[in-house]
Amino acid sequence: MKNCISIGLLGLGTVGSGVVKIVEAHQDRLAHQIGCSVEVKKVLVKNLEKERAITIHKDLLTTDATEILDDADVDVVVEVMGGIEDARRYILHALRNKKHVVTANKDLMALYGTELLRVANENKCDLFYEASVAGGIPIIRSLVDGLAADRVTKLMGIVNGTTNFILTKMSNEGRPYEDVLKEAQELGFAESDPTSDVEGLDAARKMTILSKLGFSMDVELEDVQVRGISSVSAEDIDYARYFGYTMKLIGYAKRSENRIEVSVGPTLISHSHPLASVSNEFNAVYVYGEAVGETMFYGPGAGSLPTATAIVSDLVAVMKNMRLGVNGTSAVLPQYPKELKDDHEIHFKSFFRFTVQDQLGSFAKITSLFTECDISFEKIIQVPLKHQGLAEIILVTHQASSAAFKKVIRDLEASDVVDEVRSYYRIAGEE
Amino acid sequence: MKNCISIGLLGLGTVGSGVVKIVEAHQDRLAHQIGCSVEVKKVLVKNLEKERAITIHKDLLTTDATEILDDADVDVVVEVMGGIEDARRYILHALRNKKHVVTANKDLMALYGTELLRVANENKCDLFYEASVAGGIPIIRSLVDGLAADRVTKLMGIVNGTTNFILTKMSNEGRPYEDVLKEAQELGFAESDPTSDVEGLDAARKMTILSKLGFSMDVELEDVQVRGISSVSAEDIDYARYFGYTMKLIGYAKRSENRIEVSVGPTLISHSHPLASVSNEFNAVYVYGEAVGETMFYGPGAGSLPTATAIVSDLVAVMKNMRLGVNGTSAVLPQYPKELKDDHEIHFKSFFRFTVQDQLGSFAKITSLFTECDISFEKIIQVPLKHQGLAEIILVTHQASSAAFKKVIRDLEASDVVDEVRSYYRIAGEE
Known part of the structure; x- marks a missing residue:
């Protein structure tokens, strides 16, 4: 078992600098939690000469990613450079070289998450991404932990x-x-x-x-x-x-x-x-x-300190797993086949706002349009807009299918008593 | 390193039964997470013959706590029996026998937490208590994790x-x-x-x-x-x-x-x-x-399933630590000397409701009572209660010290224009 765990950092913007700062400031506590020491071994930057918000030894910086990705001593790669293509290539490279990866890259995880997690599993590596969604909220971990028994x-x-x-x-x-x-x-x-x-x-x-x-x-x-x-x-x-x-x-x-x-x-x-x-x-x-x-x-949801804090939490988890010898088991790959509901299976309440000709029979016509789509009203108000000869109708429906709502919008727009469908919103949290 | 981790359970009520159920139902996942298997070895109950909500082998039950606490094979003791004196004695006994402990006992942790955590540390044992506060919320872990970098x-x-x-x-x-x-x-x-x-x-x-x-x-x-x-x-x-x-x-x-x-x-x-x-x-x-x-x-905040789920999360943490060889490091003992503010250092806004004699000068008198205590008003309403010859005053103050509020309440109660101080509440969340 190694006595020291080495980190390679891809990127040294505000989040990357925050990671360096936290790892340095909390050396003792990290060693205490994981049972060995931690060092930042190398940092990929675009410009070696750029002024940095933190003090970091020049020798630690490199513009060549392979100095990190191909260095057998680097155990964990932290990707905080952003972007998609380079980040994806580097992470795949790192995983294939049996390096664990922590990333804050939401765009990458949304587009290529399954591929990256699969490659991580194939290589018995961890790939953690708590910082990619709502940096200050430990939501990824809560979902993963929660899944164990719920x-x-x-x-x-x-x-x-x-x-x-x-x-x-x-x-x-x-x-x-x-x-x-x-x-x-x-x-x-x-x-x-x-x-x-x-x-x-x-x-x-x-x-x-x-x-x-x-x-x-x-x-x-x-x-x-x-x-x-x-x-x-x-x-x-x-x-x-x-x-x-x-x-x-x-x-x-x-x-x-x-x-x-x-x-x-x-x-x-x-x-x-x-x-x-x-x-x-x-x-x-x-x-x-x-x-x-x-x-x-x-x-x-964002901010460099909350995001860097989330990355360090992921680092601690990776490093604990390394010492346990259970890396590559926590990357949860999709277990069930994906089945998407169609519009007839999606039900909710809606809010509508539209204008109608302010004349006898308008309201009855509107009511029957909704009824024909199997949509009933929970609350409704009508406001005359006298000078335009129009009335505005604002209503909240009972539950109906997304398909029904799409149809009624088409019907409203086609109706000769409707002037304009001004807005339409889903209502959630009551189902 | 052991191939199987043994649990001794103190108590088999709804929470204890929930723990047994979850450990059994999630054997594979637990083994996957911690790298070895888990078994419930013995359960302390009051009555061996009682009908149980779960199926459990009679041989697993005992009415003698020492069969768990002195069994060298038991690695982790889970205390879900409640109460204070017996629970405290058993937990101390377990810790001194180098057993890790998971407890859901809020009363015990509030009264004897520091003692128990100290004994845990002395014996290099873990003592986890996530389930003791708000079972369905991972708040203890979040505070401990958060403390690492905040x-x-x-x-x-x-x-x-x-x-x-x-x-x-x-x-x-x-x-x-x-x-x-x-x-x-x-x-x-x-x-x-x-x-x-x-x-x-x-x-x-x-x-x-x-x-x-x-x-x-x-x-x-x-x-x-x-x-x-x-x-x-x-x-x-x-x-x-x-x-x-x-x-x-x-x-x-x-x-x-x-x-x-x-x-x-x-x-x-x-x-x-x-x-x-x-x-x-x-x-x-x-x-x-x-x-x-x-x-x-x-x-x-409560409920047997959320609480049992929290206990199993703690168990997983203990068992990971066992395999890491870092037990007894996560029990965070108080690091700073306790210094309590006195009433002059505690500041907040308050809400008051009281009745006064509905006569000329009452309001001026009230105002000067508050002013003398250095308390100013943010909002105030006065409602006449005609048939009683009284008026009700309801007001929200600006920030003032707790000492000032205590004094003004005494002054109001002593004042001849005040009929009754009906209520007084602290306002929080705006400081």
């Missing part, structure tokens, strides 16, 4: 800080989307190109990772039905609040028997649901397990 | 399901305390003698355990300032809601520099605080760490 039936997550920040501001201040997005960009909570966040792609990647693990099926990114928040209006949020709901971008994954659904979209949840209070840039994941029931994990 | 500054917990159930019902249905308590007893959510729950003692025991761990100081039960919920009225809850607050029994522990405060009491928290949505019998613990920031763990 079965997950539902996952609901607020897993994108940018959109949660925007929706919180819109809700609290009644301001329009564009305005709040601009502020979020100025504050650094949104990228200058915010597409991946606001269109739900980032959340979809995280839900791919979580649902794959939770259901033990090979869920892929294209299995996730995705809708972003860019069309959400301050009026929608106001009417939703009137009916008792908060607007959130929710990642939703549910198993019924052995068939699953995974989606990401702007969703209404009851004010009293624990997810409704998750505000600003915070993240939370709600897990329903057969034995344990409902649990929720809440915390910061 | 420093806890504040803990807020809803750690008693009975009182949370009662307060939730009172809030939602506007019903009085006695009425809801009776229903809770009928539903099995409250004991026939509910004192330990409703007077805050159960929550205080859990906060003793959590704050000892979080602050790494030897916090004792008598350090916790405790107040129960039996005097909370439906009117208090209504007025609090009007001001934007939800009433919860909150365990509150805070460190400022190296001095700490720990309390349990009915507390108002903002509707938007994540703890405000923790309803019914659910528990949650909010943790503030210097590096990670705010995290919250939410889940069922």
